Amino acid sequence: MKVAVVGATGLVGQTMLRVLEEKVAPQEPVELYPIATRRSAGKKVNFFGREYVVRDIKEGIPEVDFALFSAGAEASRMYAPAFVARGAVVIDNSSAYRMDPKVPLVVPQVNPKDAFNHSGIVANPNCSTIQMVMFLKPLLDAFGVEEVHVVTFQAVSGAGYKGLFALEAEEEGGFYDNTPFAKRIHRNVIPQIGEFVEGYSKEEWKMINETKKILHADVPVNPTTVRVPVKVGHSEAVHVLLGSAPPIEDVYKVLERFPGLVLLGEDYVTPADVEGRDEVFVGRLRFHPDNPRLLSAWVVADNLRRGAATNAVEIMQLLAGRT
Numbered sequence: 003m004k005v006a007v008v009g010a011t012g013l014v015g016q017t018m019l020r021v022l023e024e025k026v027a028p029q030e031p032v033e034l035y036p037i038a039t040r041r042s043a044g045k046k047v048n049f050f051g052r053e054y055v056v057r058d059i060k061e062g063i064p065e066v067d068f069a070l071f072s073a074g075a076e077a078s079r080m081y082a083p084a085f086v087a088r089g090a091v092v093i094d095n096s097s098a099y100r101m102d103p104k105v106p107l108v109v110p111q112v113n114p115k116d117a118f119n120h121s122g123i124v125a126n127p128n129c130s131t132i133q134m135v136m137f138l139k140p141l142l143d144a145f146g147v148e149e150v151h152v153v154t155f156q157a158v159s160g161a162g163y164k165g166l167f168a169l170e171a172e173e174e175g176g177f178y179d180n181t182p183f184a185k186r187i188h189r190n191v192i193p194q195i196g197e198f199v200e201g202y203s204k205e206e207w208k209m210i211n212e213t214k215k216i217l218h219a220d221v222p223v224n225p226t227t228v229r230v231p232v233k234v235g236h237s238e239a240v241h242v243l244l245g246s247a248p249p250i251e252d253v254y255k256v257l258e259r260f261p262g263l264v265l266l267g268e269d270y271v272t273p274a275d276v277e278g279r280d281e282v283f284v285g286r287l288r289f290h291p292d293n294p295r296l297l298s299a300w301v302v303a304d305n306l307r308r309g310a311a312t313n314a315v316e317i318m319q320l321l322a323g324r325t
């Protein structure tokens with residue numbers, strides 16, 4: 003299978019190489035095309051025991067089966083159609099096509115059938131949305147979901163290398179000029195991820211809109227997204243108003259059965275506990291004492307794997323019939 007990774011030198015691209023190495027290459031040969039910009043052209047990446055040279059995207063578009071894009075929305079808009087024209091299926095991690103009605107937005111455990119309804123591009127949802135919909139889907143199917151309130155605690159790696167550099171520079175007493183954050187992040191929390199539009203940040207709009215598209219349900223999501231000085235791993239305090247008031251044991255049962263979830267009951271994990279893992283961890287599960295339909299949980303996942311690279315590779319495996 004010929005696979006291009008566009009953005010191969012980035013945080014998500016590097017993680018994609020590792021996930022491909024673990025999940026795909028042992029089963030079938032992967033001919034890799036690592037691609038970035040002129041900045042990284044000529045660099046070498048290791049993949050499944052071999053070195054590959056990174057190419058500048060401007061050198062030409064290779065003919066591949068799949069192109070996994072994690073190079074930002076501008077690059078996706080500019081180059082994804084050219085890969086499709088050369089016969090590839092593009093799986094795009096950026097926000098460029100997520101809300102395009104002609105492009106499916108897919109979490110393989112949640113809406114796998116949507117993936118097949120593509121015209122060359124399949125979009126990977128936002129990292130915070132992915133882990134939340136994996137928790138919401140089994141609840142929606144079993145009990146109905148009337149509304150969702152969520153506060154996120156998002157790692158700096160969600161903003162790519164620049165996010166990591168900013169935290170590291172500030173930890174050492176310095177400042178990174180290209181920081182992607184509105185305020186200092188070291189020893190701080192920032193309740194803004196992206197610009198504000200009508201009171202909600204862009205990240206919050208992604209959670210609002212993408213959730214409805216993935217779940218095929220008009221579920222109102224009310225998010226506050228917050229950047230925290232954690233390197234890897236997003237956490238979410240999610241409060242769900244269910245359509246009915248099931249016993250907590252029934253909630254455990256449906257969550258336990260859902261693929262890709264790890265149910266922790268009243269226990270919990272932190273981002274540091276789950277770095278490198280592909281599952282979504284659901285803990286601190288409880289009903290509010292005054293409302294037997296108001297369920298709360300603490301939902302944690304590795305944003306680079308579950309929230310980006312693993313989801314993209316799983317979409318590829320689904321389309322290639324290898325799951």
Ligand SMILES: NC(=O)c1ccc[n+]([C@@H]2O[C@H](COP(=O)([O-])OP(=O)(O)OC[C@H]3O[C@@H](n4cnc5c(N)ncnc54)[C@H](OP(=O)(O)O)[C@@H]3O)[C@@H](O)[C@H]2O)c1
Nearest residue numbers: 009011012013014038039042072073074077096160162163
């Ligand atoms: N980080 C996350 O948790 C996360 C989660 C979900 C989705 N995403 C999305 O994934 C994308 C990449 O994120 P990241 O965190 O990996 O960012 P990153 O660490 O900043 O890496 C960006 C990568 O894109 C490449 N690139 C930039 N412009 C390009 C262009 N015009 N043509 C080809 N390659 C280009 C860069 O190459 P050079 O080395 O040449 O600069 C680098 O390899 C973004 O769209 C982001 O929104 C990220």
